[in-house]
Each structure stands twice: as C-alpha cells, then as structure tokens.
Amino acid sequence: MFDPAISAARGATPAVLSLGNFYHDNSLAINHQTEIEYEQAHYAALSYTRADVGPKPYGCGNYWVPVYASKSARVPALIMWFFDSRSFVSGNPEGLGPVPPEADFYWVDEKTVPQYIKQERALMDRAWGKVPPALVFVHIPVQKADILAPLVGDHDDEPDPATQGFLLNGTYTGLDEPFWNALVGMDRASGVLAVTSGHDHGESWCARATASQGVAICFNGHSGHIRENLPPKFAQIRVEYH
Numbered sequence: 001m002f003d004p005a006i007s008a009a010r011g012a013t014p015a016v017l018s019l020g021n022f023y024h025d026n027s028l029a030i031n032h033q034t035e036i037e038y039e040q041a042h043y044a045a046l047s048y049t050r051a052d053v054g055p056k057p058y059g060c061g062n063y064w065v066p067v068y069a070s071k072s073a074r075v076p077a078l079i080m081w082f083f084d085s086r087s088f089v090s091g092n093p094e095g096l097g098p099v100p101p102e103a104d105f106y107w108v109d110e111k112t113v114p115q116y117i118k119q120e121r122a123l124m125d126r127a128w129g130k131v132p133p134a135l136v137f138v139h140i141p142v143q144k145a146d147i148l149a150p151l152v153g154d155h156d157d158e159p160d161p162a163t164q165g166f167l168l169n170g171t172y173t174g175l176d177e178p179f180w181n182a183l184v185g186m187d188r189a190s191g192v193l194a195v196t197s198g199h200d201h202g203e204s205w206c207a208r209a210t211a212s213q214g215v216a217i218c219f220n221g222h223s224g225h226i227r228e229n230l231p232p233k234f235a236q237i238r239v240e241y242h
Contacts, residue, residue, distance in 0.1 A: 015039075016080075017049045018198070019061035020139025021087035021106065031088060031103070033057035049082075053116040058103040059086040062113055064120060066132075075128040078135055078193075081117075083108045083179070085140035085164060099168075106140055107164035107176035114182040121186070133191035136183060140164050141197035141219065143176050144212040187215050194218045 017039065019032045033056045039047045050063035061084035066076035088103040124131045143163045165176030186192055194206060194216040206218035 014046050014048055015043075016047070016065065016082060016137075017061060018082050018137045018139050020085040020198070031057040031100075032059065032061050032084060032086075036061060052120075053112045054084055054109050055086075055102075055112070058088050058100070059084050059105070059109045062108070062116060075130065076132045079124070079132045081134050081136045083113060083136065083138040085138050087140070104168075105175075106166055106168075107173075108138060108179040110175050110178040114178045117182045117186060121189070131190040133193055134186055135193045136195040137197075138164075138195065139198050142180055142183070142195055142217060143172075144180065144215075145197070145217050145219075183215060184213050187213075192216070196220055 017035060019035065033051065036049055036051050039049055048065045049061070051060040052063040054060040054062045061082065063082055065080045065082070067078040067080060069077040085108055086103060086105045088100060121131050141163050143165045145163050163176075164179070165173050167173065183192060183195060192215055196206075196218040198220060204219055206216055208214055208216040
C-alpha cells in the first residue's frame with residue numbers, strides 16, 4: 001500500500017512517516033489517516049508513526065519520537081518531531097487525480113500544532129526536568145527555505161507550491177507563520193538541530209541564515225523517494241552557512 005512500511009518490514013528496520021502532499025497511483029481512497037492506520041495495523045512492531053493531533057483525515061500525522069543514547073538512559077538525548085504539512089493528490093493508473101477540497105492546504109495546521117508543541121514540551125519538562133533538543137521533519141519545507149534556496153541547491157525538481165503557506169495560484173497566505181514561530185521558540189528554548197524536508201527531491205543541502213532566524217533548514221534529497229523521471233542519487237546533505 002505504501003513503500004516506507006513495506007521496505008521497513010523487508011529489512012526489519014523501524015520506520016516513520018512524514019506526511020504531506022503525496023499521491024498514490026493505485027487508489028483514490030488513501031488519505032493520511034488511512035496510511036497511518038494501515039501501517040499500525042500491519043507493521044506495528046516496526047512503526048513509530050502516530051497521529052497525536054491535527055485535522056482528519058488530512059493533517060493528522062503530527063507526533064514525536066524519543067531517541068535515547070543508551071538502553072539505560074532515563075532522559076532522551078533527542079526528540080524527533082514529525083509534522084504533517086497536509087495536502088494530498090489522489091491518483092489512479094491513468095494519472096494524477098484532484099486535490100480534495102479538505103486537503104487543499106500546504107502548511108502544517110496552524111490551529112492545533114503550535115499548541116500541541118507547547119503542551120508536549122511542558123509535559124517533557126515535567127517528566128524529565130528538561131526538554132531535549134529537537135530534530136524536525138516536515139515534508140513540505142518551511143517558507144524560509146525560499147530565501148536560502150537561491151544561495152544553494154540543485155533545483156532539478158520544482159514542486160508547486162515549493163514551500164508552506166502558498167496556494168496553488170501562488171498566493172501567500174501567511175498561515176504557515178504560527179508553526180514557524182513555534183519552531184523558533186523551540187530553538188530558543190532547547191535547540192532545534194535542523195528542520196529537514198523532502199518535497200523538492202532534487203535539493204540536498206543544509207543552511208542557516210539571519211533570514212531563517214538561525215534555524216538550520218535542510219533538504220534530504222532523494223532519500224526514500226525517487227520521483228518521476230529524476231535520476232537516482234544517493235541521499236546527501238551539503239552544509240552551508242550565510
């Protein structure tokens with residue numbers, strides 16, 4: 001039904017989903033909630049994916065996964081946060097289908113996720129006496145990536161919209177700002193190592209600048225997904241600072 005869980009099962013490697021504007025050419029019925037529920041039902045032993053908060057059936061894949069330095073560690077060394085950047089393109093063997101109206105959003109839900117981040121971080125601090133640093137994954141990149149992209153990048157795959165907050169007609173809504181501000185607050189309080197995205201699968205770089213308020217924005221290239229007619233590549237991230 002979807003490759004990440006199947007490939008994880010074959011290699012006995014735990015997997016997670018970072019949900020966004022995916023399409024599937026085998027069904028018109030798959031949505032974000034369906035994907036998560038299928039993975040949990042069939043590959044639960046290998047899946048860390050959850051649906052903690054967010055609008056269903058699109059936008060509900062927001063959750064975090066603790067990473068411990070050792071089996072005996074009481075406090076995680078790192079928290080991996082996964083955020084659902086919404087949207088969804090249906091499809092069938094004849095080609096792409098429409099974007100359902102309830103999925104026609106290209107940013108992390110501004111109504112539920114910022115409060116979720118605040119709430120979960122407060123619970124972490126209460127339970128562990130600290131909030132571990134964060135590594136953030138979100139499929140459609142934050143809008144600040146537009147500022148850094150001309151400085152670095154491969155640019156062999158230009159999706160529309162390229163970053164969060166835009167409509168398909170190119171109008172910028174600003175509705176990605178609550179999520180971005182929550183990430184900046186997280187960075188100021190306990191550190192965000194990077195905000196890593198896919199979506200533009202030709203990009204393989206990592207950069208930070210004043211424009212991104214010092215938060216490192218990264219693209220993980222072709223890791224886990226080779227789109228359409230793009231040449232196969234190994235995943236790589238090039239680091240630059242501006």
